[in-house]
Amino acid sequence: MTKNTNSQDESVHNQTKISRRDMLKTAGVGGVGVILGATGLGGLLTIKEGKASSTDKKEIIPFYGNHQGGIITKTQNHVYFVSLDVTTANKEELVKLFKDWTTAAALLSEGKPVGDLSSNEFLPPKDTGEAEGLSASNLTITFGVGPSLFVRDNQDRFGLKQKQPKELVDLPKFPLDALEEAWTGGDLCIQACADDLQVAFHAVRNLIRIARGKAILRWAQTGFQRTKQADPGQETPRNLFGFKDGTINPDVKSEKQLNEHVWVQPGDGPNWLVNGSYLVVRRIQMFIEVWDRTTLKEQEKTFGRFRDSGAPLGQKDEFESLNLAQKNDQGEFHIPVDSHTRLSHGDGSQPILRRAYSYSDGMDAKTGSFDAGLLFLCFQRQPSKQFIPIQERLATMDKLNEYISHRGSAIFACLPGVKQGGYLGETIFS
Numbered sequence: 001m002t003k004n005t006n007s008q009d010e011s012v013h014n015q016t017k018i019s020r021r022d023m024l025k026t027a028g029v030g031g032v033g034v035i036l037g038a039t040g041l042g043g044l045l046t047i048k049e050g051k052a053s054s055t056d057k058k059e060i061i062p063f064y065g066n067h068q069g070g071i072i073t074k075t076q077n078h079v080y081f082v083s084l085d086v087t088t089a090n091k092e093e094l095v096k097l098f099k100d101w102t103t104a105a106a107l108l109s110e111g112k113p114v115g116d117l118s119s120n121e122f123l124p125p126k127d128t129g130e131a132e133g134l135s136a137s138n139l140t141i142t143f144g145v146g147p148s149l150f151v152r153d154n155q156d157r158f159g160l161k162q163k164q165p166k167e168l169v170d171l172p173k174f175p176l177d178a179l180e181e182a183w184t185g186g187d188l189c190i191q192a193c194a195d196d197l198q199v200a201f202h203a204v205r206n207l208i209r210i211a212r213g214k215a216i217l218r219w220a221q222t223g224f225q226r227t228k229q230a231d232p233g234q235e236t237p238r239n240l241f242g243f244k245d246g247t248i249n250p251d252v253k254s255e256k257q258l259n260e261h262v263w264v265q266p267g268d269g270p271n272w273l274v275n276g277s278y279l280v281v282r283r284i285q286m287f288i289e290v291w292d293r294t295t296l297k298e299q300e301k302t303f304g305r306f307r308d309s310g311a312p313l314g315q316k317d318e319f320e321s322l323n324l325a326q327k328n329d330q331g332e333f334h335i336p337v338d339s340h341t342r343l344s345h346g347d348g349s350q351p352i353l354r355r356a357y358s359y360s361d362g363m364d365a366k367t368g369s370f371d372a373g374l375l376f377l378c379f380q381r382q383p384s385k386q387f388i389p390i391q392e393r394l395a396t397m398d399k400l401n402e403y404i405s406h407r408g409s410a411i412f413a414c415l416p417g418v419k420q421g422g423y424l425g426e427t428i429f430s
């Protein structure tokens with residue numbers, strides 16, 4: 001944490017900031033209750049609710065708002081993504097879970113421990129403690145609900161069948177899909193993104209802990225990008241094939257584009273999802289050893305872009321609009337017909353908001369090669385008109401298919417944002 005040079009802020013800091021570390025220490029000496037009694041510091045518990053230091057504030061993404069964080073938020077260094085199965089059959093318990101998650105997520109987003117740290121030494125601490133002393137690290141926690149929360153095995157599990165959006169259905173099977181149960185589906189999801197993996201893990205771990213008896217982990221996947229420290233200039237991140245990945249995306253500063261392509265709008269389906277968004281997640285293995293034996297020219301033709309600059313083939317600048325009509329002296333398209341760029345772009349009418357992270361999970365025991373690839377996360381207003389048609393084209397024609405395999409898949413409706421005093425999922429349950 002950097003030193004605060006603003007004296008006014010400093011005094012606020014001194015009056016109100018007791019860090020996670022201080023609170024844990026205090027609790028460890030016999031509980032906050034004891035200290036309170038001994039010192040007469042009646043305000044101590046409210047101090048915990050006080051302002052974070054100005055350094056912390058810079059790294060806090062507000063939890064409350066019209067939309068959830070972690071969708072149009074600038075990508076953080078890390079993601080910890082989990083899919084969950086709901087184990088309770090009781091709707092009230094499910095609602096309670098969402099309420100408890102709301103309280104916890106709001107605290108975590110501010111870099112605070114979940115719940116009360118004054119628990120006595122004869123009970124497990126309410127917060128697991130590994131984020132003690134760490135900043136909020138731009139943590140965002142994004143919650144989604146999957147199709148199976150509404151109907152599973154033809155059962156209307158929570159009386160929510162009528163509220164299931166038409167768009168929230170299992171994705172079709174695409175050619176070449178090699179999906180495994182271990183990375184597929186889920187009733188709920190939590191996407192925790194932060195500039196520190198321990199902070200992201202801490203958030204997920206505590207949320208799962210809170211869900212005990214109501215929901216369990218189904219699958220989990222971490223992901224990374226180059227860190228902000230390694231690339232202060234914040235160039236477009238490179239994927240594990242060494243190419244800039246994330247160049248073309250809707251402009252998150254344009255309300256118009258977001259309303260057209262990302263946020264669910266009134267009239268799109270049930271009202272409860274307005275201001276939410278659909279998340280499609282694919283765990284895509286990348287055969288990096290094969291790629292590394294492929295010539296640079298072949299690699300560039302696969303993507304239809306130059307590796308070094310990220311510019312479309314035949315063009316100069318990374319951010320130039322694609323010139324798909326341009327041909328070389330032999331009369332061939334510069335951007336090949338089976339290239340990833342041409343096929344994913346299509347006619348340009350299906351933009352999705354990509355927020356992908358690389359993953360590296362040790363070795364693929366079946367082949368002895370790396371199990372590494374892309375945790376492809378994308379947000380959109382209507383999967384049937386965005387991800388699905390794009391993936392249909394890619395799955396049938398993309399040259400990239402020689403080097404990748406889709407191993408996991410899920411779709412979730414990411415809930416609208418939460419207003420102060422409200423709770424996640426309120427619009428579904430009320």
Ligand SMILES: C=CC1=C(C)c2cc3[nH]c(cc4nc(cc5[nH]c(cc1n2)c(C)c5CCC(=O)O)C(CCC(=O)O)=C4C)c(C)c3C=C
Nearest residue numbers: 239243244245246247248284303344345374376390391404
């Ligand atoms: C169905 C959606 C997509 C999947 C699945 C997908 C997988 C995937 N992509 C890369 C690498 C790159 N993708 C790039 C562009 C790009 N990809 C998609 C969609 C999917 N990609 C879109 C919509 C676009 C933008 C198209 C456009 O309008 O130009 C690029 C080029 C640079 C960029 O714009 O980001 C790269 C590189 C990998 C490695 C991969 C699976 C492992």
Ligand SMILES: [Fe+2]
Nearest residue numbers: 245340341344
């Ligand atoms: Fe792509």
